[in-house]
Amino acid sequence: MPELPEVETVRRALERSVRGLTIGGVTLRRGDLRAPFPQGFAATLAGRRIVAVDRRAKYLLFQLDEGKTLVAHLGMSGRFSFHAQGAVPAPALHDHVIFELHGGGESAGALFYNDARRFGLMTLAETASLAEHPLFAKLGPEPFSPDFSVAYLRRALEARAAPVKPTLMDAAVVVGVGNIYASEALFLARIDPAKPARAAAGKAEALHGAIRQVLAAAIESGGSSLRDFVSIGGETGYFQHAFQVYGREGEPCAACASPLFRSVQAGRSTFFCKACQK
């Protein structure tokens, strides 16, 4: 159930657990997740060494030797868990992919991918042309990159008539801002989520800072709550992050104590303070 902070936390855990290991057998326990696994998926991966684990938007990128990248998206319910040799469990319900890994001595084991809802995705891509891949070609900047500047955000907001909240969630504008952090950032910037994006452009600087602040705080929080992700098999893959507005309908606003509201925008829940956010 990841937004960018959890994906980043998973990435860091994978770097520690599987970087440098070589993929042996790959077991597909079904033919598809959100989309079918590509032809030759397991055969292509067999024998490849994991050189690095990177991230673009909410996609995990397992950089492999020989120029290939394993692209993985967790969807809403996807989880990776690493199990050391000798402690590899029998496959359980919704364990869809199992990567056998071998490397230096004790580091061998198996990486499991579990995804109850199967909104996740795995595919293969050429590392050299990753940016042109259909999944990535139209993505906006990473929120912590220099490309995501105040001026850029202001221009993007000015160009849109849609409400500012779904605009923030549009990956063509900026990647990694999901439903929770869109609400959180708008609260922090004191912007009404229903306000047209172009009308919120005047608060671009505050919003830019708020987006970075909520994401950075969540990464820090996720990093600490997931420190033992690898050794305990991924069962703690949730944030214990204190949200200011998300999921707090009816509770008092942390700033003004008036009750928080819930609305629905583009089919998703929005939480906000009517008094603070204009």
Add this chain to the structure above:
DNA sequence: ATAAGCCCCTGCTGGC
């Protein structure tokens, strides 16, 4: 071109 709606799938919760 932008924007809204629909859909994929399973699990959990809350109300009756």
Add this chain to the structure above:
DNA sequence: TGCCAGCAGGGGCTTA
């Protein structure tokens, strides 16, 4: 206690 509607943090596709 059981049942069922509604909802869930993503995102791509279709429709207007």
